[in-house]
Amino acid sequence: MTPQCDHKPVWIGRIAISACAKCETVEWLSGDGPIDHAEAMAAVFGTFDLMGHLDALGAPSPKVLVYTPPRRQLRRYLDAIPPRVWLKAGPHLWLSHDGDHLLLATNHSLLFDNMTRGA
Numbered sequence: 001m002t003p004q005c006d007h008k009p010v011w012i013g014r015i016a017i018s019a020c021a022k023c024e025t026v027e028w029l030s031g032d033g034p035i036d037h038a039e040a041m042a043a044v045f046g047t048f049d050l051m052g053h054l055d056a057l058g059a060p061s062p063k064v065l066v067y068t069p070p071r072r073q074l075r076r077y078l079d080a081i082p083p084r085v086w087l088k089a090g091p092h093l094w095l096s097h098d099g100d101h102l103l104l105a106t107n108h109s110l111l112f113d114n115m116t117r118g119a
Contacts, residue, residue: 010080015040021082026089037090044077048102050116059105060086060094065115067102075100 005023009016016029017040028040048067056064069075078097081087089095092108106112 012044012077012080015043017044017080019081019087021085021087024085024087026081026087026095037093041089041095044080045102047074051101053116056105059096059103061105061107063105063112065104065112067104068100069102078102 005020007018007020007027009018009027009029014030015035018027018029019025026037028035028037030040045067047070049070051066051068053063053065056062069077078099081095081097083097083099086094086096086105089104092106092111094105096103096105104115106115
């Protein structure tokens with residue numbers, strides 16, 4: 001953390017997201033304190049639809065998974081995260097967005113398989 005960091009939690013339902021573009025990290029919180037990133041991401045972005053994957057340039061992995069909100073109103077969930085910067089969301093997992101799509105990147109093959117299962 002640096003003096004330029006901006007760690008202000010944004011609440012979405014029962015989950016708070018504290019995302020900082022300066023230190024490129026995301027912290028996930030609940031009313032009881034820190035929460036597992038997988039549980040938090042499922043609660044916030046679990047209804048988003050996997051559109052597919054893209055070959056990536058400038059991402060932390062060679063492929064990026066692209067998700068879209070099922071309803072236009074849920075795009076506001078992306079506002080809790082700084083756009084167009086890769087943030088470390090958990091072990092082997094980074095996220096970003098372009099204002100319309102959630103982008104997830106991992107270089108861990110098992111995690112990639114789990115995130116695309118059933119799609």
